[in-house]
Amino acid sequence: MDSLYFFMDSLVKYGYLQNAMIAGVMVGTVCGFIGCFIILRGMALMGDAISHAVLPGVAIAYLMGFSIFIGAVITGVLTSLGIGYISQNSKLKDDTAIGLMFTAAFALGVVLITLQRGTGVDLWHILFGNVLAVSREDLWLIFFIGLLVVVSIFLFYKQILLSTFDPVMARAVGIPTNAIHYLMMLLLSLVTVASLKTVGIVLVVAMFIAPGATAYLLTERLPSMLGLSAVFGVFSAVTGVYLSFIYDVATGASIVLVASFLFALSFFLSPKQGILVQKYRLWKAGV
């Protein structure tokens, strides 16, 4: 309780902690939303790829002095186009194309950043986040990205749902499933940028899939999966920031650990799917 009091006290006192909290709440919500569709579309690996592929864009943006937001989106989307191009024009499967493209992009990013050592760009912070350095501008950026993502999902909910659930019918009735695929890739790149300071590039994929996967085990309707996933995302972010503050450990990693812990809970204890719950039922039925 002492540490909770200490945390609350600091939260009131320090602006940087408030910013970290607000960023965490927004990032948790947005990652939770987009993550559901990533899971249902079987794109977890793609999410990992896009988030890593954002790195060279961020590096070039620092180098040339324009917004990292633009750089990240450009390389994120280019990578997803490259992945599509390779898998359509060779006999390689998607996962091979993904593995090739994103490691290449990531390596390019690392080289570009290490090239400009001494200019104050900290590779560690881009890779793993630096939530205590979230500025006002960062908060606004996260807010607008979040708004864009949430509005896109609500506006195109029907099209995204149908093209995810039954792509053949979706195409048959004229829904541009390819455009929707690239819209998802674009949103993924944007959310990665939004999460840069909070969890960083390397771990952000966990924020895409852990809350969504947790929710997936607990519900049977998409709207409630979206809602729960956002709640788990926010809970992980807030608890993660708290734990990292109290124990003075890396914030992004703490957030991801909380999210993973939630997943483990629902994996073992979910009323319908939980492994332990099923074992218990079998045991009880046997008696």
Add this chain to the structure above:
Amino acid sequence: MGINVRVNNLAVSYNGVKVFENITFSVESGQLVGIIGPNGAGKSTLLKSILGLMSIDRGEVEILDGSISKARRKIAYVPQRNDINLDFPVSVEDVVMMGRFPHLTWWGLPRRKDREVVTESLKEVGMIGYRHRQIGQLSGGQLQRVFLARALAQEAELFFLDEPFAGIDISSETMIMDLLRGLRNQGKSIFVVHHDLNKAETYFDTLVLLKNRLIAFGSREEVFREETLKEAYEGRVSTFAGSDKLMVVNG
């Protein structure tokens, strides 16, 4: 009665490997059309080409007197069962509501009329009692009925079903066939990919027999002849002595 689907000199390939060529036929409204042929004959591919989902090498497909793009919302499709993720978090009602999506604007929400149509369609296939079930918790036959309800809710002119009777119980099959006949009698055209030749003979008005080309097209009498079946099934056809019924031995 107008022509509903006209396929002219159609050729389709995957990555340069030809599936079929030279397919020409047309189907009037009010027909139950069976697409039959051995595994790999190109049945699903033909369906997808008519739906405008394949890039075609040659020839053209006309639907409802126009190109496919104008007719899209009037086309209902029932997927093959193993193409569906049964763990997807949607209920029976959600799936049937998808049939209404082509009638809504891009961002519009379903209205009361749409919900009524969904309820009606679910009643027609006898699945109203399951409306809140997640789709993974249905039998194969029930699932097919739900997808048929989705097609009904779409109020389409053309229906395309890929192997709807694979692995389902006889009562569901009978019910689906009755519904399809009802649709046919309302002047709709229904295309069904089908495996079981014995039933195909009684189920369909018109048959398309494929084996990497159009082996035969037309009425039962025209298609169910020994030569055509032997050609399609490479001689694995035997005739029962004393009857002119044909039997196909697959595999």
